[in-house]
Amino acid sequence: MNAPLLSVTDLRTVFDTRAGRVCAVDGVNVEVRRGECLGVVGESGSGKSVTFASVMGLVRSPGRIDGGAIIFDGRDLRTLTPQQMRKVRGRDIAMTMQDALTALNPALTVGEQIGEVLEAHDETLPSSRGARNAAIRERSVEMLSLVGIPSAESRLRQYPHEFSGGMRQRIMIAIALACRPKLLIADEPTTALDVTIQAQVLELITDIRAKLGMSVVLITHDLGVVTEHCDRVMVMYAGQVVEEGPVREVIGSPSHPYTKGLLGSIPRLALRGQKIKPIEGQVPDLIDLPAQCRFYSRCTLRQDVCKSLISMREATPGHSARCVLVGKDRP
Amino acid sequence: MSDAPLLQVTGLTKHYSGHRSIGQRLGGVPQTVVKAVNDVSLSVRRGEILGLIGESGCGKSTLGRAILRLHEPTEGKVVFDGKDVTALDADALKSMRRRMQIIFQDPYASLNPRRTVAEIVGLPLKLHGLATTQDEVRAKVAAIIEKVGLKANQLDRYPHQFSGGQRQRIGIARALISNPEFIVCDEPVSALDVSIQAQIIELLLNLKSELGLTYLFISHDISVIGYLSDRVAVMYLGEIVEMGPVDAVLSRPRHPYTQSLMSAVPEVDVHAQKSRVRLTGDLPSPLNPPSGCKFHTRCPLAIDICKVKAPVTETVGEAHTAACHRLAEKLSLLEAAEA
Ligand SMILES: Nc1ncnc2c1ncn2[C@@H]1O[C@H](COP(=O)(O)OP(=O)(O)O)[C@@H](O)[C@H]1O
Ligand SMILES: Nc1ncnc2c1ncn2[C@@H]1O[C@H](COP(=O)(O)OP(=O)(O)O)[C@@H](O)[C@H]1O
Ligand SMILES: [Mg+2]
Ligand SMILES: [Mg+2]
Numbered sequence: 001m002n003a004p005l006l007s008v009t010d011l012r013t014v015f016d017t018r019a020g021r022v023c024a025v026d027g028v029n030v031e032v033r034r035g036e037c038l039g040v041v042g043e044s045g046s047g048k049s050v051t052f053a054s055v056m057g058l059v060r061s062p063g064r065i066d067g068g069a070i071i072f073d074g075r076d077l078r079t080l081t082p083q084q085m086r087k088v089r090g091r092d093i094a095m096t097m098q099d100a101l102t103a104l105n106p107a108l109t110v111g112e113q114i115g116e117v118l119e120a121h122d123e124t125l126p127s128s129r130g131a132r133n134a135a136i137r138e139r140s141v142e143m144l145s146l147v148g149i150p151s152a153e154s155r156l157r158q159y160p161h162e163f164s165g166g167m168r169q170r171i172m173i174a175i176a177l178a179c180r181p182k183l184l185i186a187d188e189p190t191t192a193l194d195v196t197i198q199a200q201v202l203e204l205i206t207d208i209r210a211k212l213g214m215s216v217v218l219i220t221h222d223l224g225v226v227t228e229h230c231d232r233v234m235v236m237y238a239g240q241v242v243e244e245g246p247v248r249e250v251i252g253s254p255s256h257p258y259t260k261g262l263l264g265s266i267p268r269l270a271l272r273g274q275k276i277k278p279i280e281g282q283v284p285d286l287i288d289l290p291a292q293c294r295f296y297s298r299c300t301l302r303q304d305v306c307k308s309l310i311s312m313r314e315a316t317p318g319h320s321a322r323c324v325l326v327g328k329d330r331p
Numbered sequence: 332m333s334d335a336p337l338l339q340v341t342g343l344t345k346h347y348s349g350h351r352s353i354g355q356r357l358g359g360v361p362q363t364v365v366k367a368v369n370d371v372s373l374s375v376r377r378g379e380i381l382g383l384i385g386e387s388g389c390g391k392s393t394l395g396r397a398i399l400r401l402h403e404p405t406e407g408k409v410v411f412d413g414k415d416v417t418a419l420d421a422d423a424l425k426s427m428r429r430r431m432q433i434i435f436q437d438p439y440a441s442l443n444p445r446r447t448v449a450e451i452v453g454l455p456l457k458l459h460g461l462a463t464t465q466d467e468v469r470a471k472v473a474a475i476i477e478k479v480g481l482k483a484n485q486l487d488r489y490p491h492q493f494s495g496g497q498r499q500r501i502g503i504a505r506a507l508i509s510n511p512e513f514i515v516c517d518e519p520v521s522a523l524d525v526s527i528q529a530q531i532i533e534l535l536l537n538l539k540s541e542l543g544l545t546y547l548f549i550s551h552d553i554s555v556i557g558y559l560s561d562r563v564a565v566m567y568l569g570e571i572v573e574m575g576p577v578d579a580v581l582s583r584p585r586h587p588y589t590q591s592l593m594s595a596v597p598e599v600d601v602h603a604q605k606s607r608v609r610l611t612g613d614l615p616s617p618l619n620p621p622s623g624c625k626f627h628t629r630c631p632l633a634i635d636i637c638k639v640k641a642p643v644t645e646t647v648g649e650a651h652t653a654a655c656h657r658l659a660e661k662l663s664l665l666e667a668a669e670a
Contacts (some may be wrong), residue, residue, distance in 0.1 A: 043524040043525070043527075166613055167613070194614075195386075195551070195592060195595040195596055195597075196386060196609075197613065198595065199607070199609055199610075200609060221524060221525065224596065224599050228598070228605075248601050262525060262526060265526050266525060267528075267554050267558030268554050268558060268598075269553075271558055272577070276532065276533065277529070278526060278529035279526040279529070280530070282527065
């Protein structure tokens with residue numbers, strides 16, 4: 001099948017706050033193909049988490065989805081009842097949250113938390129009590145072993161605080177994978193972890209993706225992680241997608257001045273003695289944004305035409321950016 | 332200027348005693364000891380940046396604070412500009428602190444939310460008697476605030492009215508106002524987004540050359556350390572396992588731990604063909620560190636001797652040292668992984 005697994009068009013999610021309406025996600029399109037890993041990058045506050053919380057139907061007041069279509073595997077998720085949506089979550093799409101310690105329930109053992117998901121979503125479980133519990137137990141051990149937690153049997157009886165940060169991320173992934181979803185959305189799964197542990201967790205996600213044939217959305221602010229683990233990437237800035245395409249192209253020959261700026265501001269051993277070029281200024285306030293390029297105030301290449309609404313323009317087939325300079329000759 | 336290093340640390344050790352309830356004490360539960368820093372020796376020359384890397388919990392912050400005696404060292408000696416800091420009495424230590432400062436990681440937690448920028452940054456001036464009148468304090472604060480890239484008309488604002496990057500600038504201004512020579516930068520950019528991180532790194536480098544500062548720069552981000560350090564020390568479970576010029580240590584690492592750290596850093600190079608060495612497991616607890624070489628439980632090259640005997644620090648190149656039993660075999664973990 002060639003239709004994308006997830007296709008989001010023109011998504012708008014707003015928060016009505018005392019200070020005014022925050023347009024956290026403003027006209028975002030996302031496409032996740034079957035079996036691929038899509039990276040989502042951008043500085044904090046750019047709308048990465050809210051975009052995918054919207055997909056999951058998890059935006060809470062004062063936030064709401066204000067427009068757009070979310071088509072998953074042929075169904076428009078926005079037309080589903082809360083009951084139907086609960087089924088989709090966990091069984092078809094699962095999301096791991098940025099902060100594993102607060103996302104896990106501190107009062108339940110790890111086994112109880114995996115069991116809860118299976119109980120709610122797994123229709124293949126036998127119906128008699130005893131056989132059902134045995135099956136849940138077996139599947140839970142299998143999931144913990146799958147994410148590389150040794151002595152899974154005994155660790156099922158432990159509570160989240162008895163695990164290290166890297167282990168907790170693995171447990172969240174185990175819970176997310178318990179019902180073998182078609183799509184795993186991992187929100188900054190390694191931001192709080194050290195590089196050696198980060199490498200373990202990312203490798204785990206890549207392995208399981210291959211094993212279970214699922215698609216993955218990997219939200220991160222680390223362009224290195226995207227380069228090494230994703231097939232395609234979308235770059236977000238102030239609630240919009242500003243560049244999107246295959247990793248090889250977006251990271252190898254970026255088109256948008258923001259993406260270039262991000263790449264230019266990463267310190268590296270290879271850049272010793274050279275100046276890294278920070279992007280001056282800071283992300284604009286998302287309340288009452290003018291109808292112009294959102295990067296205008298920080299862009300060194302800005303022109304008068306940038307003060308109008310800018311749409312995505314194609315750089316090369318499959319690679320586009322929200323910048324008037326794209327598709328034109330520039331030094 | 333003499334050849335003596337500005338900072339000389341010898342055999343520095345810091346153990347924290349764990350907390351026991353009265354019940355536990357009466358019940359004979361033994362005192363637990365966190366061996367956060369063990370027998371660390373290093374030196375920093377004037378004008379140099381020594382980078383300190385290692386996973387969280389390995390003792391980097393403890394080492395930085397013990398050097399400044401913000402945490403009292405358990406053992407060892409710290410000599411700053413010829414003076415034994417570890418032997419100073421309270422008054423002498425206070426005046427030494429004017430010359431040795433620290434910048435913290437968390438720009439949110441390290442600034443008092445109920446004080447204005449003028450008060451926060453001006454406090455060290457009063458503490459060290461560096462300004463006599465209120466006007467003088469204010470003029471000095473305004474000058475330093477502009478030096479770190481903020482505006483003098485922001486002096487009467489509170490920390491929450493600033494972004495993360497701006498708050499880090501306030502922290503830097505507070506460290507700089509007493510005109511120090513040496514600054515422990517404890518993960519000053521770790522909490523910041525990459526574009527803001529780059530702004531702060533540039534600021535710290537510019538200030539260093541303008542004011543002739545010397546930094547001990549702590550980070551768990553190897554890319555940051557590689558970019559700005561002259562020399563690097565790699566720490567594992569409270570000990571320095573490898574140290575030397577940045578190019579040697581990061582481009583031709585000799586210790587298997589450094590090698591695995593380097594191979595775990597995700598790089599923004601779409602053409603890179605990297606061999607990967609994956610460490611298994613987490614950092615062991617410093618409450619009960621492994622015997623012998625503390626890295627042996629995770630080391631792909633570990634052999635029997637590593638479990639029983641701690642390796643000594645050897646010279647492996649020009650000003651380059653490492654502590655590993657298998658250095659003589661010139662084994663590279665990467666080669667071993669490929670074989
Ligand atoms: N509960 C909320 N109330 C008001 N604004 C919110 C809320 N949650 C998110 N936002 C706004 O949405 C924007 C995007 O947030 P988020 O998606 O979490 O960013 P990211 O994940 O890219 O760091 C933020 O800048 C914030 O202003
Ligand atoms: N005040 C303290 N009391 C007890 N243990 C501490 C204290 N501060 C740090 N530790 C412990 O010492 C070890 C090293 O911590 P730290 O120096 O903060 O490491 P790093 O900065 O490398 O992350 C950790 O195991 C930590 O839990
Ligand atoms: Mg987020
Ligand atoms: Mg620390």
